[in-house]
Amino acid sequence: MEPTIVAIGGGSLSESRAEQQIEEYILRLTGADDPRICFIGTASGDTPANIVRFYSVFSSDRCRPSHLTLIDRKVTDLREFLFSQDAIYVGGGNTGALLAIWRQHGLDAVLREAWERGIVLCGSSAGANCWHEASTTDSFGPKLEPLLDGLGFIQGSFCPHFDVEAQRRPLYRGLVAEGALPDGTACDNCVAVRYEGTRVAEFIASKPEARAWRMERTPDGYRETEIVPRYLDG
Template identity: 35%
Template sequence: MKKRIIAIGGGENGRQGYPYETAEIDQEIVRLCEKENPKLLFIGTASNDDSNYFHSMSKVFKKLGCIVNNLSLTINNYTEDDIYKIITQSDIVYVGGGNPKRLLELWNEKKIVKILDDASENGLILSGLSAGSLCWFSYCNSDSLKFNNENIESIKQDGLGFIDAVNCPHYDNKDNRKNELKAMMKHLPDKVAIALDNCSAIEIIGDKYRIITSKTTANAYRTYWLNNVYYEEIIPKTLEYSNLTDLIVHPKNRK
């Protein structure tokens, strides 16, 4: 079965006291499943399994008809068999935001990457926001170090490689993210980055993709270096799907 991934750049997604900004994207995640009451598994590793985060997301997706479960890797001492059963009995995985370094280290330690990979080939939908968006790509523009020192720049971090490109969330945030991505991509001359504003997402089904948003001003961008020139191109928002290869293959590597 074709891999289905929805990677969200950011946005408020149900926290008490904040506007709910990602409704249309969340609705698309559920619609993509094509089940009346899909089983959604929230994974909050990047936020240290913050209980308030889970409760907020649980409310959001229960309203969309989902049966919501929680995989609390930093709290519960699951066996590999436990993790396998919990993941493979789900229809959708939604990975929350937070510290992507913590997320990827613990996922590798708990050996859940192959489980997610195999399960997604059998129909499991992979989705997530911020750190939960970064993880699916080969590389990411990560703010992991800023959790200890906000003055430290974002770093290049290896992801899972399910999508062979770089990912940068929160691209419209005023925290120097654009300049940091530009500098990082200088060291990845053969790669393309998918930069996502808050309230924008890339939806991937097999070898096809489209950009979806929950705010009209939100955009997604394709960025790369070519002949010492840095390109930043808005990716069109259309209802139709386009070829993923055309998006993520660097221009100089095209045949």
């Protein structure tokens, strides 16, 4: 299977089965009859409530869920554990903290190997930011700022929560216009971009009104191009 990443703008892991189209999409991408999917909640400090929520969404009647904690690490061999998965789902939270802890544990290298092996990598908010070269984040305080040291599996920048956080759109426009962030993609909540290798394969949405956006630097500032995702009608 070609390396695959699904980066979600936010609003995922809904407790309503009727609003879990993107989660179903991820499971289908694995091609497995009984897919194994692991949750990594580093960005929220491995908060138990988020782990419980993951298990309620990716329940045992549809897949084989598991989770990996690093704050209180129980798994000795990360490669053995993660290479046995069909998909890896990264939860939201603090992108900067996530990257620092992953690098401390060597998880960044393990995830690159997992990606190259064809294990589906996915996640929402910080769990979408992390795969990109750069992103917008509130990791360093209440003010949104650029983050420039993402994993870089995908070149360019990413901006989540484009429709629900008032700072996101003007900040992203300005950062791209001034060259502080490379050209990239913004996603509303309930929108995801799927990459095959490093190429955009498609945009999908679990709400018909949700959109994605391509942001590019121009001599006059920036160009913002609306993208209508494929609606996953549940």
